Amino acid sequence: MNTTKASFFDAQVQAGWAAEEYGEAERPKLERLLAQSELRPGHWVLEPGCGTGRLSEVLAQTVGPNGHLAAMDISLGMVQACRERVAGLSWVRVEQMAVEEFEAEPASFDRVICHQVFPHFDDQPAALAHMVGLLKPGGVLTVVHFMPSAVINDTHRKAGTVVERDMLPQPEEMRRMVAQAGLSLETLVDDELGYLLKARLKSETPV
């Protein structure tokens, strides 16, 4: 686990971008994320980089008690905030760890939702390969940001902090990475609602 990055995010738990409740501006972004992820009750979902759990709560309510949400974050502060938010939802587990270190039965998740975390993976192809190994054939992986990639990359570049080299790859590089991981790209949009990539693990039968 990258402890320097974990400490950086520990100090961000109460920052507006991490803690403010979702409002009207986020509604269409959340709707697009849920629709594109084809998230349904009963699904098993992996959510790396859960932060304070704003999305975790929405995902947990959507999959319901017959589903399962495995949320994780390298920052203990973020994990504690997320645990508070989902307290009482017995089908949710929140762990302090890097997703690259998360172990589960291969092919046990219906969905992987990378919300505002992909740029922060130190080795993006390796992280992607690990997450794909946990995805069921026909399952969907989503990489989503509530801002366009140019804004995210520019913000990180100018931050002058441990995240200054954390970038969303250019479309061609992302397409290559996704194909190498064995996924079929179904959607790649980068507009006023933000960035959204949807890819499916090849199979005859979507799940």
Ligand SMILES: C[S@@+](CC[C@H](N)C(=O)[O-])C[C@H]1O[C@@H](n2cnc3c(N)ncnc32)[C@H](O)[C@@H]1O
């Ligand atoms: C920009 S924040 C986004 C948090 C949350 N998804 C949100 O949108 O509010 C990125 C989060 O990913 C976490 N993170 C970074 N690298 C990670 C990794 N390899 N595995 C799990 N979490 C990671 C950070 O600690 C941080 O909380």
